[in-house]
Amino acid sequence: MERFTDIFFTPKVTLLDVWKVQQVAGPKYILKSITVTRINSSFRHEMAEMPGAEKFLLCFQCGTCTAGCPISRFSSFYNPRKIARMVQLGLKDKLLSDVALWLCTTCYTCIDNCPQGVEVASIVRILRNLSVKERRIMPLISKKLALNILKTGYAYVIPESRIRRRIARGLPHLPKSNLKQIAKLFGVTGFLDTIENAETFEKVEVKE
Amino acid sequence: MKDLDPEYLIFLGCTIPYRLPSYEISARKVLKTLGVKLVEMPDFNCCGYPVDPVNHELASTLATRNLCLAEEKEMNILTLCNGCFGFLNKVNKVLKEDEGFREKINRNLNEIGMEYKGKIEVKHLIHVLAEDIGFEKIRQNVKKSLSMIRVAQHTGCHLLRPSKYTLRDGGLGGHILLKELIKLTGAECLDYVDEDECCGNPIIGVNEDIPFQMAREKLEHIKRANAQALITVCPFCHIMYDLNQSLIERRFKERFRIPVLHYPQLLGLAMGFTPEELALDELRVKPNELLNSIYNAE
Numbered sequence: 274m275e276r277f278t279d280i281f282f283t284p285k286v287t288l289l290d291v292w293k294v295q296q297v298a299g300p301k302y303i304l305k306s307i308t309v310t311r312i313n314s315s316f317r318h319e320m321a322e323m324p325g326a327e328k329f330l331l332c333f334q335c336g337t338c339t340a341g342c343p344i345s346r347f348s349s350f351y352n353p354r355k356i357a358r359m360v361q362l363g364l365k366d367k368l369l370s371d372v373a374l375w376l377c378t379t380c381y382t383c384i385d386n387c388p389q390g391v392e393v394a395s396i397v398r399i400l401r402n403l404s405v406k407e408r409r410i411m412p413l414i415s416k417k418l419a420l421n422i423l424k425t426g427y428a429y430v431i432p433e434s435r436i437r438r439r440i441a442r443g444l445p446h447l448p449k450s451n452l453k454q455i456a457k458l459f460g461v462t463g464f465l466d467t468i469e470n471a472e473t474f475e476k477v478e479v480k481e
Numbered sequence: 482m483k484d485l486d487p488e489y490l491i492f493l494g495c496t497i498p499y500r501l502p503s504y505e506i507s508a509r510k511v512l513k514t515l516g517v518k519l520v521e522m523p524d525f526n527c528c529g530y531p532v533d534p535v536n537h538e539l540a541s542t543l544a545t546r547n548l549c550l551a552e553e554k555e556m557n558i559l560t561l562c563n564g565c566f567g568f569l570n571k572v573n574k575v576l577k578e579d580e581g582f583r584e585k586i587n588r589n590l591n592e593i594g595m596e597y598k599g600k601i602e603v604k605h606l607i608h609v610l611a612e613d614i615g616f617e618k619i620r621q622n623v624k625k626s627l628s629m630i631r632v633a634q635h636t637g638c639h640l641l642r643p644s645k646y647t648l649r650d651g652g653l654g655g656h657i658l659l660k661e662l663i664k665l666t667g668a669e670c671l672d673y674v675d676e677d678e679c680c681g682n683p684i685i686g687v688n689e690d691i692p693f694q695m696a697r698e699k700l701e702h703i704k705r706a707n708a709q710a711l712i713t714v715c716p717f718c719h720i721m722y723d724l725n726q727s728l729i730e731r732r733f734k735e736r737f738r739i740p741v742l743h744y745p746q747l748l749g750l751a752m753g754f755t756p757e758e759l760a761l762d763e764l765r766v767k768p769n770e771l772l773n774s775i776y777n778a779e
Contacts, residue, residue, distance in 0.1 A: 343679050344691055375684070375687050377684070378679050379683055380679035382642060392643070406536075412687045413686075414686030419532050419535060422531070422543070429496075444502065448521055448525035450524065455543070457592050458542050458590075464532075477684075
């Protein structure tokens with residue numbers, strides 16, 4: 274693994290590399306430009322420590338995850354195989370700024386289908402978490418749901434009228450929430466601070 | 482001891498009381514008749530799943546707080562929602578296996594004077610029906626066989642996957658469980674293409690186009706199978722196919738008109754409850770034709 278990426282993704286391109294390309298592509302092939310994406314060499318080690326991502330180095334790019342992914346079937350914008358590869362290569366900045374991360378529905382088909390036991394959906398969840406933590410940006414809906422939980426204990430603000438209607442229909446009272454304790458848990462996990470300062474985006478525009 | 486009525490702490494979650502009281506009403510009716518005692522949560526917070534994408538540690542801690550509340554009551558949790566089941570069950574299983582994770586979560590919970598011990602189980606309605614009440618007892622309670630109708634099932638992702646958390650010892654796996662439960666009512670349960678495919682609802686907040694295409698495809702498969710109704714056991718799947726069905730029809734200029742029933746509504750009809758008692762009038766896609774074939778079959 275180490276050697277593979279080192280050879281193919283070094284930012285230094287020598288004349289020898291150009292010669293090698295010409296041997297395959299023909300003498301007329303001129304290497305005009307190469308885009309080098311910044312590799313974060315510690316990212317792989319960081320990822321390997323995360324529960325759920327342990328096996329990502331075992332991914333051999335068979336593409337079963339993408340083939341079975343319902344989102345990929347409707348849009349090539351979201352591609353779990355590619356995400357797994359980018360993690361292996363350490364393309365941290367590119368991954369964390371990619372809004373396509375937010376298209377995973379967490380159906381977990383990729384997890385059950387992977388022949389190598391890689392939990393691709395868990396990797397996506399880890400990347401989302403990291404993106405929120407380090408870039409301080411999250412979907413508006415996530416921020417709303419989180420703030421509702423903080424304020425009411427429930428993911429929605431359930432209107433009084435609906436609570437009264439429950440009683441009228443013979444349903445029991447909704448359990449109350451201990452908001453003090455919930456706020457404390459938001460605090461100890463550091464999320465209170467994150468959510469207060471986080472920017473939001475509303476939609477993920479799909480670009481094919 | 483064996484004849485004691487089973488008891489559970491009912492975990493309603495957020496979406497059912499907010500948007501789908503029909504699911505709760507029908508589930509409570511059916512479970513009561515089958516001799517299940519439901520105890521209300523003494524205190525509640527969201528299962529944590531909605532914040533998992535933004536902070537896994539907070540989500541897991543919120544989930545575990547609910548598990549601790551159930552431990553104090555010494556009762557297993559019964560959920561009606563796939564989202565709540567999937568998340569609470571997964572966190573419960575990981576906590577039992579992974580000592581490091583358990584220590585981390587317990588450190589957080591220590592701040593509010595709680596500690597997870599790993600004494601309870603999390604079950605979804607369909608596990609309670611199939612495993613604890615049992616097919617035989619349900620069959621005995623069916624008063625009106627629904628053999629005149631054909632339906633399709635949609636179990637939903639978080640009851641199916643990841644299978645390392647959802648598969649239960651000695652239990653039936655995958656969508657077979659819901660199919661068998663449907664057959665107990667006498668109704669025919671049809672097979673169709675991609676039965677285990679996702680409804681798409683979890684991302685509807687950031688992108689409507691893809692989930693609507695997914696739901697449209699599902700409804701097409703169900704229509705092609707010639708089903709008279711779709712049966713769900715999850716509020717999110719139900720919202721996608723019932724509440725959003727008319728939007729999907731308008732967007733793609735197609736007509737489905739497939740009523741979507743919560744499983745306890747179907748079972749309730751077979752147990753002799755009236756459609757009103759089961760809140761069938763609250764469905765967006767009106768099940769009139771289905772009810773006609775049930776009550777005018779003779």
